[in-house]
Amino acid sequence: MRFWKELVKGLWKENPIFRLVLGMCPTLAVTTSLENALGMGVAATFVLICSNMVISAIRGVVPSKVRIPCYIVVIATFVTLVDLVMNAYAPELHASLGLFIPLIVVNCIILGRAEGFACKHSVLLSAADGIGMGLGFTLSLSILGICRELLGAGTITIWKGLPQLQIPGVTPISLMILAPGGFIALGSLLALMNHYQASVARRKGQTIPTPVNLDCRHCVICKWGQ
Amino acid sequence: MKEMLKLTLTLTLICLIAGGLLAGVDALTRDRIAEVNIQRRQKALEAVLPGTNQYDNIPMQEAVTVRHQERDWTFYTARKAGVFAGAAVETGSPNGYGGNIRLMFGFDAQGKSIGIAILEQKETPGLGANIDTPGFRDRLAGQDLQQTNWRVKKDGGDIDHITAATISSRAVTDAVREALEAYLANREAIENGGN
Numbered sequence: 404m405r406f407w408k409e410l411v412k413g414l415w416k417e418n419p420i421f422r423l424v425l426g427m428c429p430t431l432a433v434t435t436s437l438e439n440a441l442g443m444g445v446a447a448t449f450v451l452i453c454s455n456m457v458i459s460a461i462r463g464v465v466p467s468k469v470r471i472p473c474y475i476v477v478i479a480t481f482v483t484l485v486d487l488v489m490n491a492y493a494p495e496l497h498a499s500l501g502l503f504i505p506l507i508v509v510n511c512i513i514l515g516r517a518e519g520f521a522c523k524h525s526v527l528l529s530a531a532d533g534i535g536m537g538l539g540f541t542l543s544l545s546i547l548g549i550c551r552e553l554l555g556a557g558t559i560t561i562w563k564g565l566p567q568l569q570i571p572g573v574t575p576i577s578l579m580i581l582a583p584g585g586f587i588a589l590g591s592l593l594a595l596m597n598h599y600q601a602s603v604a605r606r607k608g609q610t611i612p613t614p615v616n617l618d619c620r621h622c623v624i625c626k627w628g629q
Numbered sequence: 630m631k632e633m634l635k636l637t638l639t640l641t642l643i644c645l646i647a648g649g650l651l652a653g654v655d656a657l658t659r660d661r662i663a664e665v666n667i668q669r670r671q672k673a674l675e676a677v678l679p680g681t682n683q684y685d686n687i688p689m690q691e692a693v694t695v696r697h698q699e700r701d702w703t704f705y706t707a708r709k710a711g712v713f714a715g716a717a718v719e720t721g722s723p724n725g726y727g728g729n730i731r732l733m734f735g736f737d738a739q740g741k742s743i744g745i746a747i748l749e750q751k752e753t754p755g756l757g758a759n760i761d762t763p764g765f766r767d768r769l770a771g772q773d774l775q776q777t778n779w780r781v782k783k784d785g786g787d788i789d790h791i792t793a794a795t796i797s798s799r800a801v802t803d804a805v806r807e808a809l810e811a812y813l814a815n816r817e818a819i820e821n822g823g824n
Binding site: 435461464465466468469472473476477479480483484487488490491492494498577580581 | 650793
């Protein structure tokens with residue numbers, strides 16, 4: 404089914420962080436803990452689904468010359484909505500994410516999906532794309548958040564109200580929750596994913612699936628990249 | 630010409646709809662947001678004032694504002710039968726590692742600190758953000774207001790700073806010291822309710 408296909412592709416095949424490598428600013432900034440990663444993921448997913456649907460709905464009306472300003476108005480409106488509603492009904496989360504919510508406006512994933520998908524497909528498929536991309540984004544942020552929080556602070560915080568898990572036997576490496584740790588975790592996970600995909604493809608005797616719009620043909624570091 | 634009109638109209642229409650929508654949601658959430666902010670402050674106040682059995686007024690409504698070092702300081706005073714029982718003051722420092730830190734600091738009538746409640750901070754999680762853990766908050770509690778040297782140990786004071794988070798600890802400690810200076814300089818006005 405088409406709907407299902409568009410939804411699932413965001414999780415792995417076109418994962419916004421690890422495959423499309425979009426939205427790196429919020430990714431590196433908020434993944435210092437699992438809680439922040441989840442909050443950012445959920446907020447961005449909501450904006451992504453809404454903006455995808457609205458942009459798809461108005462795609463016949465908006466002249467292509469002013470489409471980018473229109474998209475930005477739509478996205479910014481939903482971001483402000485999330486900001487206000489979260490401030491009113493989830494003040495704790497708003498306090499810890501406050502800085503990052505306005506950043507969703509310029510999150511490349513959202514404008515990227517608007518321009519790359521929603522303006523060419525039906526409302527239903529755009530919603531599927533938004534859900535899939537949002538879930539993929541949330542999942543990837545959470546994995547990064549878990550890695551960094553566990554290594555950097557020795558804890559796992561799922562939500563403020565819930566008890567924080569102290570992981571015994573981990574000596575926290577503060578570097579991991581500082582800015583360099585973000586790059587190290589992201590780079591390592593990207594490398595792991597590429598390595599896995601390359602070795603799966605090699606076992607099947609296939610050529611390496613190149614990432615969408617990217618390829619590593621010019622790179623000679625990895626022996627499977629040829 | 631016709632095209633230009635169409636572009637302008639489309640964009641204007643979209644902005645109008647967006648503006649209307651936002652105005653509506655703002656109207657719906659405004660009261661609730663104001664309430665949440667008051668609750669947050671109220672919770673912070675309760676955390677740093679003496680136990681509720683030690684005062685019978687509403688400190689939030691008995692604020693005394695004094696001017697010290699060119700800054701306005703608002704002290705929320707707790708009273709039992711009109712007698713000063715303690716106060717809380719909102720203070721802050723722009724010198725945190727991640728920018729502004731705002732906190733509520735409270736003390737009792739006997740001249741002992743009760744503690745701090747962080748209202749706003751953007752410190753590094755796992756390092757500077759630990760200023761908002763009991764481990765650090767307790768170090769500022771139960772201290773004598775005048776005898777204690779309200780500086781971090783690295784600056785020659787009495788407050789044990791968090792390892793690897795000296796800047797955050799210093800910002801908090803300095804914010805408390807400045808508030809205390811304002812209190813000690815205007816002690817009578819604050820304790821008598823500023824009348």
